[in-house]
Amino acid sequence: MSRIANLKVWRGAARNTGWWENFDVPFEKGQSVLDGLRWVRIHKDPTLAVRFSCINANACKECMIQLDGETVYACTARLEEREMTLTPLPNKPIVRDLVTEIAPPSERFGR
Numbered sequence: 001m002s003r004i005a006n007l008k009v010w011r012g013a014a015r016n017t018g019w020w021e022n023f024d025v026p027f028e029k030g031q032s033v034l035d036g037l038r039w040v041r042i043h044k045d046p047t048l049a050v051r052f053s054c055i056n057a058n059a060c061k062e063c064m065i066q067l068d069g070e071t072v073y074a075c076t077a078r079l080e081e082r083e084m085t086l087t088p089l090p091n092k093p094i095v096r097d098l099v100t101e102i103a104p105p106s107e108r109f110g111r
């Protein structure tokens with residue numbers, strides 16, 4: 001039997017209209033939560049919004065999300081063989097899905 005991690009992911013573009021989606025992803029020891037999210041984008045749903053840049057160096061700080069209520073870097077948090085609840089940062093404006101506005105207001109482009 002194949003090993004599975006279940007990612008329960010918050011989706012949406014506003015906190016009061018969001019919903020949950022569950023994705024089963026293949027589990028391999030040593031993979032990161034970001035690896036799982038990238039697998040979802042490639043194999044299940046390319047519309048899932050996730051921000052990352054350095055992928056695994058913990059250098060860009062762009063992949064911050066909440067995992068089971070704790071703030072983590074998705075690229076360094078380890079994938080586990082269980083349901084893992086992923087939500088956008090609670091104290092930042094939502095852009096979409098797991099992406100929040102993390103740039104200081106003075107560094108944002110005008111809309």
Ligand code: FES
Pocket residue numbers: 051052053054055056057058059060061062063064073074075076
């Ligand atoms: S992707 Fe750069 S710190 Fe996680």
